[in-house]
Amino acid sequence: MAVEASSLSARRRRGAIRAGAGGPRYPGWLALPAVAWYALFFLAPLSIMAVFSVATRVGFTEIVYSFDLDNFRYLWDPLYGRVFLRTLGLAFFGTIATLLVGFPVAYYLARYARRRTLLLLLIVVPFWTSFLIRTYSWLIILDRDFPVFRALRSIGVLPEDLQILYTSKAVYIGVVYNYLPLMILPLYAALERMDWSLVEAAQDLGDSALRAFRRVTLPLVVPGIAAGSLLVFIPLMGEFLIPVILGGDLTVYAGNLIGQQFLTARDWPFGAAIAMVVIAAMTVLVLAYARLVGGEEQHGR
């Protein structure tokens, strides 16, 4: 999906070039490998899912192909509504949290840092190890008996009854940690292109540093904010490992629900139906976002 979003903006840029100076025409066959790949590994499974989602389960694993909307009807249950809202909440607030943590880092890197390449590398390096190992290690760090916590509790900095692990706090910590690079890199790319003399011009014309940030910097890096947010938001809608590992079994997200249907309950049609709803919801959100940002981008450049 993320790749799709960026090809969307690439198309827009090509359009702009053609409309402008009549630049070189893009040879269409160059897109062939990508098109083939998507047809085979993205559209085909998606079609299979669509077929499953309207199929009927018979007995325990048997599937009868039909056009049966019952799977979607089950989803009307408020139980699933709550799961869906919770997922949306995690994706939304997780994106906001990642943005709030990532923006200052990207800003510092782009505007002030000296050894940028090294620092960028350091941000990415942890991701050379397995996602599972990194997330499991938070189990140790967030444990009540982790030495730092114990010490902080004993001197009264942290309350005695503080519990982070197996709560939504731990889930958010895990989410921000894991998704941060996806946010920082596009933000950095946008801020790196920023012409800082514009900020000086704004200050010269009477803006305080904060006002100059709001009136000049922020509008100009909206494309970066949008790209980073999409890269974080979309996978978060399907995230299920972080809640499972750090959130305990207490809270179920759409990703868990889908996983359960396919792996445990073996109700593939129902699992496919949930997945279809999530995909549909994401598509709507992404299109709305692309529209919003598309407008901004025209302002920007």
Add this chain to the structure above:
Amino acid sequence: MSAETDVELRGVTKRFEDVVAVDGLDLTIRRGEFLSLLGPSGCGKTTTLRLIAGFEQPDEGELLIGGRDVAGLPPYKRDVNTVFQSYALFPHMTVLDNVAYGLKQRGLRGAKREQKAREALELVRLPQLAVRKPRQLSGGQQQRVALARALVMEPRVLLLDEPLGALDLKVRKELQIELKRIQSQVGITFVYVTHDQEEALAMSDRVVVMNVGRIEQLGSPREVYDAPATRFVADFIGDTNFIERDGATFAVRPERISISRNGAAGLGGEVVTAMVVGPAMQCLVRTDDGQEVLVRQQRQGLDEDDAPREGERVVLTWAEDAALPLTTYPTGGTG
């Protein structure tokens, strides 16, 4: 100096790590004048402007704007505005919004604000482009917008950092005249940075010639050209021959030298090259004692068929007051 003072620098020094960008600068800028900072690349012109604008703080010395010490005052609290070399127009705003940008903080709203911005655009002769985006303008037009955006603030002093540096010669000449017209119209003090000496001499009331963070000479264009205070100034402003004669070095402008085939007491030599450079005829002469001297004659009134040719023997002479003895110059002193 009886004239009212706008900006005063007293012993201002600015260092970047181990570079001294501005070195104990003393400078008084008068109300309403057109003052140019002229000097080679890296001599501290931009840094001086940024100190006045408030983007840099001096390490030593005092800086007064309108008689008030502005130490520690941020740019938005100083009664000066800047025209940036890169224009620094806001790409996400129309020309009109760019020009109106600074008026918002002044409490001007709606129609009033737009009207002032439009007046400023008329001043720079661009009223028809108000709704365009900066990227839809030519370089010269962008420069005019940047100028309007700063002028609309009606600052005490306008700082211009090589505003015409990125433009081609023809547009530059146009805008030079335009800038002069606007300055006399609005009566704002202009502090103008350039490394184009011709531009500085043509436009300024006074010129500051800078070198490695210090002032070499401060004076009217005529003073700086006719009576360079240091060897650096003589060399930097215009073309100058440094001619050694009788154990002393003299600075002589190429256009003050007369060339003839059989003069009396002069410097004898041979023409190495002779060429036509626009309105002038330019000869490079190698003297008998091995020096190279550039001579420039106006072509108007010159019999070109009779002009010196390459390989010919000639004699060079000049009026007494055309030769400035360089022995009197202190090295790197202030003027």
